Amino acid sequence: MAATDPKLLKVDNSDKGEFVRAKSVFRDWITADGSSGFPSEAGRYHLYVSLACPWAHRTLIVRKLKGLEDVISCDVVDLVLDGEGWSFSDKSPNCTLDTVNGCSRLREVYRIANPDYDGRITVPVLWDKQKKTVVNNESSEILRMLNSEFNAFCSTEDQRELDYYPEHLRTDIDAVNEWIYPMINNGVYRSGFATSQEAYDVAVRDVFQGLDKIEDILSKSRYLTGKSLTEADIRLFTTLIRFDVVYVGHFKCNKKRIVDYPNMWGYLRDLYQVPGVADTVNFEHITKHYMGSHTMINPTRIVSIGPDIDFTTPHGREAMQERND
Structure with a gap:
């Protein structure tokens, strides 16, 4: 699944007050043999993530453990959601500008892929620089692609042999x-x-x-x-x-x-x-994002000190x- 943008798009709840998570939309696959139309290549693909998001965090862990940091580039959205959703900024610690598309908002990236897109704006996003489109925004599937389809590009033989879905x-x-x-x-x-x-x-x-x-x-x-x-x-x-x-x-x-x-x-x-x-865990992003973004839960946006x-x-x-x- 992917992390929702609750402040911009509001949290979906049933009539009984139950939280309902929207399904991811972009579901193409990168394959080592290229049979999917998205062949695995070094330098071709890019991740958009939030360091606060547990779904995006999954992909960063596998990217790190498999030695793919120089193979798949990455940008990090700002810590806190504002009224327009996920944004890019280099003013907050460990956040970046959009180095691939030059967008100010993640929603703009989605609309490069599909100008008519009006669904959830979520992270992680796996982007194809060559086709200029979103390959996939389902974290569980991105995790498996990074695990198996980029073995030819892993930094070491040991990392190439790592298999988290044997x-x-x-x-x-x-x-x-x-x-x-x-x-x-x-x-x-x-x-x-x-x-x-x-x-x-x-x-x-x-x-x-x-x-x-x-x-x-x-x-x-x-x-x-x-x-x-x-x-x-x-x-x-x-x-x-x-x-x-x-x-x-x-x-x-x-x-x-x-x-x-x-x-x-x-x-x-x-x-x-x-x-x-x-190296993939950033508690500053985690605490400030949750407590500063979910104003329906924490309207004062005060960030707690511990534990x-x-x-x-x-x-x-x-x-x-x-x-x-």
Whole structure:
């Protein structure tokens, strides 16, 4: 899924106050053999992302781990949404101008691809510089393209061999993704954007039932599907790393914190400490975006001071790896 632009386009809710996420629209694929019409090439493709967005964060992690930073360029939208949506600026820390199309707004990029486009303006966006169009704006599909279709361009042989969606684990990965997405990844948004007590109660119950299920899995296994880090872990990580920082307070997911789950807290630190992953995490963007953009939740736009969390302490999950071997 992709991150919505709630301030500009308003959050869609059902008659019962339930948050309804719009589906991604651009769904073409880049393939190594070029059979899709979008062949994988170094320097041809570009990512538009927000460092605050968990969906965009997925793609940045795989781009980093696969050694594709010099292969696929990237621009970062501004931290906070204003009345016109996602914008480009080099005045905020770690944000950029649009270096490919020279646009001031992400909506302008979408309209280069389709002048009649009037749908959601979301990140991430995978852009084809040659055809001047959006290839895909569905994060789960972009993640898989980066995982498998650019192996010829990875920086090292080890990175080329990394596979976060290995064939022998695909059934297991798909199975956990199927319930983690609605219960946890999107569940925090369903809780935070609910406009009725009934909708919130249902959503937040799903979140913590899902987290309890994760805790149980991690009590027996280092990763979600065994002893190997997969896309399922990456997809979950981008929600967990934001949970105690913004979702507990901002989205009212305050029954428990991740630090209150012994296995999940160690697992989160384990993933954070994978070389390269911490480089993709920007807590300033995360906190300022959520608390400064969602004025329907936080009309004063005051950004909270904490919590203080150290993700670099020893995690002890190596012992779990030994049990899985």
